[in-house]
Amino acid sequence: MSHLLRLDWVGVESKVVYIHADNEVVVYALNKERYSTDGFLVYPVDVIGYEYYTVSHSPTNSFSVFALASKFPDTRVSIAFPPQSAESHPIRVEYGGTTFTNGDVLNVTLAEFQAFQCLSYDQADLTGSHITASLPVAVFSGNVRTWVGPQTSRDHLAIQLPPVAAYGLKFPIIPTPKRTTGDVVRVVASQPDTQLFVEGPPPRYYDMDSAGSYVDFEIPSNASSTVTADKPVLVVQIVQSQRSSDEKADPSMSVVTAITQYMSDYVFSTPQYYDGG
Numbered sequence: 001m002s003h004l005l006r007l008d009w010v011g012v013e014s015k016v017v018y019i020h021a022d023n024e025v026v027v028y029a030l031n032k033e034r035y036s037t038d039g040f041l042v043y044p045v046d047v048i049g050y051e052y053y054t055v056s057h058s059p060t061n062s063f064s065v066f067a068l069a070s071k072f073p074d075t076r077v078s079i080a081f082p083p084q085s086a087e088s089h090p091i092r093v094e095y096g097g098t099t100f101t102n103g104d105v106l107n108v109t110l111a112e113f114q115a116f117q118c119l120s121y122d123q124a125d126l127t128g129s130h131i132t133a134s135l136p137v138a139v140f141s142g143n144v145r146t147w148v149g150p151q152t153s154r155d156h157l158a159i160q161l162p163p164v165a166a167y168g169l170k171f172p173i174i175p176t177p178k179r180t181t182g183d184v185v186r187v188v189a190s191q192p193d194t195q196l197f198v199e200g201p202p203p204r205y206y207d208m209d210s211a212g213s214y215v216d217f218e219i220p221s222n223a224s225s226t227v228t229a230d231k232p233v234l235v236v237q238i239v240q241s242q243r244s245s246d247e248k249a250d251p252s253m254s255v256v257t258a259i260t261q262y263m264s265d266y267v268f269s270t271p272q273y274y275d276g277g
Helices: none
Strands: 011-013 027-033 036-042 049-053 064-070 075-080 093-095 098-100 105-110 115-119 130-147 154-160 168-173 183-189 194-198 204-208 214-219 225-239 252-255
Touching: 027 154, 036 130, 036 252, 064 075, 093 105, 093 115, 105 115, 154 252, 183 194, 183 204, 204 214
Parallel strands: 036 154
Antiparallel strands: 011 115, 027 036, 049 130, 064 115, 064 130, 075 105, 075 130, 093 098, 130 154, 168 225, 183 214, 183 225, 194 204, 194 225, 225 252
């Protein structure tokens, strides 16, 4: 049944699953394909928001993608695609008979329990697309399939995005366990002129000049770090592709939680192993 709920290319579909419980529960989602799986924590309705910036990995050998889901009727959504950078492919999104590119704004209205998915042609990066909504929406982001780093081991990347209201200033970075290839960290700014400091060695400083702009840096698998910003940012961590068959894991992406979002009580779930995903 799960394949019947999968969103198809670019457009609006009535494919939203709503979970309601009489006591608090934890929901963890897996997007499963044979040999290509990623998972993410699903946020409850009371913490989804009105404003987001999307994030994917680039360069990619497949489509970058994001999707949003509405719980409420007549939800008006505006999607502003980021300006094109010198090194990136131009965005090309086709929807409703119109082609959208960098700097364009796509507007869509969602009914209750409707979703909208967006993909770009030509290996373009949708990172930094600015989503604003009249009512709270859930937003998911990633890549259909990509490699990360110098090797070509590929996988699907998927996360549920926190809203801008949940961004933070300080993020401890812990290497992905039992990996040797290191991690790529992508930081997305929510405000212009954001200053970013990454603990070393060596220490690194970045100036993020506009909202939706991003920086990438690597951390080795044997070292931790801390990211500190002077304005709220989104931080994601992507483990790099395996470099030998002895390391049986492909890329995956996760949201790094800001210190201000920490809690004192957690429940962990271990998904079932699925044919090398």
